[in-house]
Amino acid sequence: MNASVPIKHTQAESDLIGRFEAAKGVLTGSVAVTALREAAVSQIRDKGLPHRRVEEYKYTDLRAFMKSAAPLAAAADESAVKAILGGQDAFGGLERYRIVVANGAFLPGLSDVEALASEGVSVTSLTGELAGEHGAQLLASPKSAANDGVLALNTAFVQGGVVVKVKEGAEVSRPVELVHVAASAGAQVSRNKIYVAKGAKLRLLETFAGETGAGELNIVFDYDVADTASLVATRLIVGQSDTARLITSIATIGAQTEFKSLGFIAGPRFIRNQQFINFAGENSNAGIYGVTMARDEDLADQTLIVDHAVPHCNSREFFKTVLDGRAKGVYQGRINVAPHAQKTDGEMMTQALLLSEDAEMANKPELEIFADDVICAHGATSGQIDEDLLFYLRARGIPEDEARTLLVLAFLAEAIEEYGEDDVTEGLEARVRDWLAGH
Amino acid sequence: MLEIKNLHARIAEDETEILRGVNLTVKAGEVHAIMGPNGSGKSTLSYVLAGKDDYEVTEGEVLFDGQNMLDMSPDERAAAGMFLAFQYPIEIPGVATMEFLKTAMNAQRKARGEAQLSIPDFMKRVKEAAGHLNVSMDMLKRPLNVGFSGGEKKRAEILQMSLLEPKLCVLDETDSGLDIDALRIVSDGVNKLRGPDRAMVVITHYQRLLDHIVPDVVHVLSKGRIVKTGDKDLALELEKNGYADYVDAAA
Numbered sequence: 133m134n135a136s137v138p139i140k141h142t143q144a145e146s147d148l149i150g151r152f153e154a155a156k157g158v159l160t161g162s163v164a165v166t167a168l169r170e171a172a173v174s175q176i177r178d179k180g181l182p183h184r185r186v187e188e189y190k191y192t193d194l195r196a197f198m199k200s201a202a203p204l205a206a207a208a209d210e211s212a213v214k215a216i217l218g219g220q221d222a223f224g225g226l227e228r229y230r231i232v233v234a235n236g237a238f239l240p241g242l243s244d245v246e247a248l249a250s251e252g253v254s255v256t257s258l259t260g261e262l263a264g265e266h267g268a269q270l271l272a273s274p275k276s277a278a279n280d281g282v283l284a285l286n287t288a289f290v291q292g293g294v295v296v297k298v299k300e301g302a303e304v305s306r307p308v309e310l311v312h313v314a315a316s317a318g319a320q321v322s323r324n325k326i327y328v329a330k331g332a333k334l335r336l337l338e339t340f341a342g343e344t345g346a347g348e349l350n351i352v353f354d355y356d357v358a359d360t361a362s363l364v365a366t367r368l369i370v371g372q373s374d375t376a377r378l379i380t381s382i383a384t385i386g387a388q389t390e391f392k393s394l395g396f397i398a399g400p401r402f403i404r405n406q407q408f409i410n411f412a413g414e415n416s417n418a419g420i421y422g423v424t425m426a427r428d429e430d431l432a433d434q435t436l437i438v439d440h441a442v443p444h445c446n447s448r449e450f451f452k453t454v455l456d457g458r459a460k461g462v463y464q465g466r467i468n469v470a471p472h473a474q475k476t477d478g479e480m481m482t483q484a485l486l487l488s489e490d491a492e493m494a495n496k497p498e499l500e501i502f503a504d505d506v507i508c509a510h511g512a513t514s515g516q517i518d519e520d521l522l523f524y525l526r527a528r529g530i531p532e533d534e535a536r537t538l539l540v541l542a543f544l545a546e547a548i549e550e551y552g553e554d555d556v557t558e559g560l561e562a563r564v565r566d567w568l569a570g571h
Numbered sequence: 572m573l574e575i576k577n578l579h580a581r582i583a584e585d586e587t588e589i590l591r592g593v594n595l596t597v598k599a600g601e602v603h604a605i606m607g608p609n610g611s612g613k614s615t616l617s618y619v620l621a622g623k624d625d626y627e628v629t630e631g632e633v634l635f636d637g638q639n640m641l642d643m644s645p646d647e648r649a650a651a652g653m654f655l656a657f658q659y660p661i662e663i664p665g666v667a668t669m670e671f672l673k674t675a676m677n678a679q680r681k682a683r684g685e686a687q688l689s690i691p692d693f694m695k696r697v698k699e700a701a702g703h704l705n706v707s708m709d710m711l712k713r714p715l716n717v718g719f720s721g722g723e724k725k726r727a728e729i730l731q732m733s734l735l736e737p738k739l740c741v742l743d744e745t746d747s748g749l750d751i752d753a754l755r756i757v758s759d760g761v762n763k764l765r766g767p768d769r770a771m772v773v774i775t776h777y778q779r780l781l782d783h784i785v786p787d788v789v790h791v792l793s794k795g796r797i798v799k800t801g802d803k804d805l806a807l808e809l810e811k812n813g814y815a816d817y818v819d820a821a822a
């Protein structure tokens with residue numbers, strides 16, 4: 133295809149280009165940030181939204197899915213945010229700190245800023261930082277996804293977010309929930325930078341509340357985990373929503389670090405959860421877990437690239453997907469091992485359970501290995517509920533629905549248990565049950 | 572309690588007929604043994620009674636306490652009091668044994684309109700039954716049957732049976748895989764359940780089980796039919812002479 137021939141824009145693409153012009157006044161930032169925004173919108177103008185002929189979006193055609201693009205959400209009304217937060221509580225009684233980003237902007241008044249400060253955690257608004265001299269660095273793309281279309285959409289329209297810094301050696305005593313609230317309709321675009329300094333420990337909970345109406349949700353979490361630090365990020369993307377949920381993680385992890393993440397997805401109509409993880413220091417461990425449930429016409433995409441750029445690191449990727457109705461699940465996972473990244477240990481597994489004839493799973497685990505002294509493996513399975521197991525449970529008097537539920541829970545529990553954050557994942561069984569019951 | 576009349580069943584997938592007119596009546600309080608060569612249809616009969624849908628009943632009927640059992644789903648049959656101790660108990664990774672036991676007991680109670688068990692009551696029952704059958708609490712902490720040895724699986728089946736207190740117990744080769752001591756422990760467990768309101772069908776290849784669980788009636792199943800019925804001495808005779816006399820008769 134010749135790049136100089138202009139593409140014919142879809143309605144959504146025209147909307148996005150118009151949105152950019154209309155929002156120029158609110159999309160602040162340094163000169164360099166503005167240049168990045170311009171470049172990103174040019175990418176959308178020239179190449180359009182990511183579509184199925186782009187390899188990374190082969191199964192997840194955002195261009196076909198997005199029929200239009202609503203304007204960016206206006207600033208949130210605090211009382212509306214409070215009402216939404218009061219009405220849904222993703223982690224029940226779990227003791228935790230909270231950071232609130234609503235309609236793309238940090239709300240310090242609703243966040244536990246002082247309590248976090250006393251634990252060695254500072255939280256500031258991304259908007260302010262984007263105007264500063266290092267603003268553009270906050271929008272850096274990962275090497276493995278330099279031209280990603282979802283990231284371009286984020287860069288062009290990022291409204292705000294938070295910059296969280298956990299200071300050296302601080303072990304934050306409670307999990308920190310970073311909740312994104314859609315307090316009114318409109319696209320919500322935010323980016324969050326999380327620094328975990330040397331020896332520090334943070335457990336992050338990433339949740340999403342409220343309704344964006346016709347607007348898309350595009351959120352980036354950019355983690356910087358310094359040497360000997362630890363970060364555990366549990367992401368819960370639940371509840372119904374008819375527009376695209378586009379969530380990206382970027383992780384740069386130093387030497388001797390522990391990094392773990394769980395992406396739990398149940399409900400949205402169209403979700404892309406993508407993660408770009410880069411080992412930048414030796415002797416580190418990463419555990420990337422995923423639990424996905426989709427039904428009806430839903431599409432749920434878990435995509436990740438793990439870059440073993442240095443020697444002596446271990447990564448484990450373990451993803452479980454349950455599909456019903458005509459839902460489509462996507463797993464694209466790639467482990468890259470650089471030529472000098474000897475002694476890499478990577479083990480990737482993706483397993484799908486199909487509850488209906490029409491559900492479809494695209495499993496694409498890949499290894500790209502350029503070093504010779506490594507242990508890497510990958511596997512993928514896709515199957516139905518085992519009728520013999522079902523019969524055994526029913527023969528003991530357990531009705532069919534409950535027996536199926538038990539088997540689905542058992543299937544998913546393998547990943548959740550290996551993830552191992554029991555206090556955080558305690559409520560997930562109830563969510564799986566809810567989802568199976570059709571809620 | 573159980574009346575099987577002219578039961579014909581075939582494999583649903585390829586329509587091979589396995590049961591070819593089984594007639595069997597088991598009254599409350601009785602223990603019947605079924606013996607017969609490999610592949611004669613003993614397990615198939617037990618599966619058809621439990622409601623496995625790999626098999627299709629083409630003729631005949633099964634009455635359980637006068638009710639048409641073939642119209643009931645497997646879980647309804649279980650709640651009504653049917654229990655099958657599987658020849659090959661299945662491992663179910665990810666389902667905790669205790670959780671499973673509680674779910675099964677309460678599901679049956681619910682179906683019968685009885686109250687749910689309290690946790691202490693449930694624990695007490697499990698501990699007591701496990702103690703009798705020499706099943707360790709450690710085993711019960713594992714996922715259902717996962718990593719259990721062959722003999723442990725059989726003991727776990729009888730544990731489930733003791734807890735569920737069925738009216739009709741069908742034991743499919745529960746003795747295979749058991750060591751000599753376990754055979755006695757399991758037989759004692761089964762004998763404890765013998766009573767005037769309960770019936771048992773014990774499928775086995777070996778007389779030694781019947782030394783412990785003494786049957787009232789012994790049947791020989793061959794090529795999908797009961798070809799001989801006698802008292803407990805029939806088992807002794809089979810042990811000595813094999814099936815040759817009866818197998819030919821069925822052909």
Ligand SMILES: Nc1ncnc2c1ncn2[C@@H]1O[C@H](COP(=O)(O)OP(=O)(O)OP(=O)(O)O)[C@@H](O)[C@H]1O
Pocket residue numbers: 582589607608609610611612613614615616625658
């Ligand atoms: N689901 C099935 N698919 C195919 N063949 C089957 C199936 N179930 C049973 N059979 C066949 O039906 C016949 C009877 O099997 P069944 O398991 O009932 O025998 P059995 O009497 O229990 O034997 P054993 O003493 O070896 O346990 C065998 O030939 C077996 O291969």
Ligand SMILES: [Mg+2]
Pocket residue numbers: 613614615658743744
């Ligand atoms: Mg058998």
